[in-house]
Amino acid sequence: MSNDKIVRYATRLLCSHQGSLEYRQLHRHVCNSFDISDYGLCYILRECCRFAVVGGTEDRTSYTEINPDCRIIARTAVRLCKDYPKDRCADCEEGLHLCKYFVYGNCRFGKGRKPCRYSHELSSGHNYEVLRNYHLLDLDQDELFMLLLQNDPSLLPEVCVHYNKGSGPYGACTFKASCTKLHICQHFVQGDCMFGYKCKRSHRIELDDQKKLEERGITRENIHNLPSIYRNIYDLKNCSISSIEGEITDTSQGPSVSERESNEICLHYIRKQCSFQEKCIHVHFHLPYKWEVYDKSSWVELHHMEEIEKAFCDPENTHSEGSRPVDFLEMTRNSAPVRRLSTASSVTKPPHYILTTEWVWYCKGENGKWIEYGLPDEKRKVSSVTSKELEQAYLADNNAEIILTKGHRQYTLSFKDMYQRNPKHNTKRKVRRRPRFVSEKAVENKRMGYGSCLIVSI
Structure with a gap:
């Protein structure tokens, strides 16, 4: 299955x-x-x-x-392309090229009269590729638009903060009926209003807001659903997001520290020195990486682990080799979830710790080759941050954006999107984080060398 x-x-x-x-x-x-x-x-x-x-x-x-x-x-990471209505899009890979009023369900052009200048075609070449890449082709039009409404922050007005303060029918909102934001009880949206039907704030979409929303192009059916959509928006905004790249994520990078540590490979065991033995909270394995596939009820080791690891360490690869390859972007094999456990990142331990995992950050260059941050690219230009510095920043906040320079140009690197963007020209380049490859023989040599050092020091 x-x-x-x-x-x-x-x-x-x-x-x-x-x-x-x-x-x-x-x-x-x-x-x-x-x-x-x-x-x-x-x-x-x-x-x-x-x-x-x-x-x-x-x-x-x-x-x-x-x-x-x-x-x-x-939830989804898919959004409407912000630059598409401005005719400035450079064929982005994650933004849909659609009329937002079509998404609202009430575009006044696409109804047999003057055709809309913006696309209403989900099956266009660009939109088809975006939906395919994000595994959304199964959704019908209404289902997709519901998903977009609660995930794309550009589609719906915010709840008015000032309306929820002060007294009177408009709270502390000075714009009153002309306010472009939604006048609804914030606690009702959050699901924690203690006043119920006695609340002074509205728990439904009032006539003034209905008119504004209809003028915006939102259908009455969607307006009726807005309270529950806003509840979902609020919860999605406040819940932790473990990953947006891939369907099943590597649980060694999950949301909680205790969970992440429990899926780390024990550095002491690799050196044959773990005194906790079976009570150790870390995974005991003889390599600093371990590939597993979820087989219905439990995690099972994958065969040819060194070959899979070697392929994964090359940023050009999206799959391993063989008749049953591992999809590195989806972290699956024949649709079954796959995970990679590893030792702690090398930037979190002192230099004398052996067999930590050295994570390397790459950016895809103009000629299609992946360039490690801190090393010269095809034009002999070097980024202002190194791979090690990016790894430290990523572990501190994996949703952060990093400003860097290369030559005379400035770029923004988004850990969340895994893209490097040129804000001046709005061009993007893919970014990947892959470990430095260590063979089984190299692991054994490091282990033996560590033991020899111990004997000499004694």
């Missing part, structure tokens, strides 16, 4: 139910349609970037169960 099918099914189900469902409802639908264990479903919902688990009395360190009261929200 393919996890991809379950992900696609669950995404469609959520989008057809105003973007979210209680876990108990989603569980019932999925388990009625697929032969999957509770653990398997929980793992997919927690580790797949397409879902957010929010609410309830959730224990975020447990991966064996999800509180039935939790809500599962559909």
Whole structure:
């Protein structure tokens, strides 16, 4: 059974139910349609970037169960291209080229009269590629637009902060009826308003806001759904995002420190010196990396581990070799989740620690070759930050943006999007983070060399 099918099914189900469902409802639908264990479903919902688990009395360190009261929200990294309406897009890879009024459901041009100058075609070459890359081709038009409305912050007005302060029908909002933001109770949107129907703030879309939203092009049906959409927007904004690149993420880089540490390979065990033995919280393995595939109920070691690791360390590779290759971007093999465990990053340990993982940061150059940060590119220009400095910044905040220079040009590197952008020309280059390759023989040599040093020092 393919996890991809379950992900696609669950995404469609959520989008057809105003973007979210209680876990108990989603569980019932999925388990009625697929032969999957509770653990398997929980793992997919927690580790797949397409879902957010929010609410309830959730224990975020447990991966064996999800509180039935939790809500599962559909999410995506796809947005409408901001530069498309300005005719400035350089064929971006992640932005849809669509009329936003078409997404709202009420474009006044595409109805048999004067044609709209902006695309209404989901199947156009560009849009098809974006939807294919983000695994959204299964969604029908209404489901896709629901997903976009609750994930793309440019589509809906913000909740007015000033309306939620002060007294009177408009709170402290000085714009009153002419305010372009939404006048609705923020606590109602957050799901924690203690006043209920007695609240002085509105718990529905009032006539003034309805008119503004309709003038904006939003259909009455979508306006009716807005309170639940705003609730999803709020929860998505406040929940932690483990990854946006790939469907199933490497759990060694999950949201909690304790979880990340429990999936780290023990440095002391590699040196044959772990005194905690079976009580150690780290993974005991003879290499500084370990590749595993999820086989229905448990993680199983992959064969030809050194060959997979060698392929992964080359930033040009998106797959390993062989008849059953590992997809490095999706972290899957034949749709089954794959993860890579590793030792701690080398920047987090003193230099004398052996067999830490040296992560290397690369940017794709003009000729298609991947250039390590801090080394000269094809024009002999060097970036102002090194790979080591980027790794330190990434571990401090993996959603940060880093400003760097190369030659006379300034760039912005987004850890979240894994792109380097030239803000002047709005061009982008892909960025990848891959480990430095260490063979099994090199591991053994380092281990033996470390032991010899110990004998000499004694």
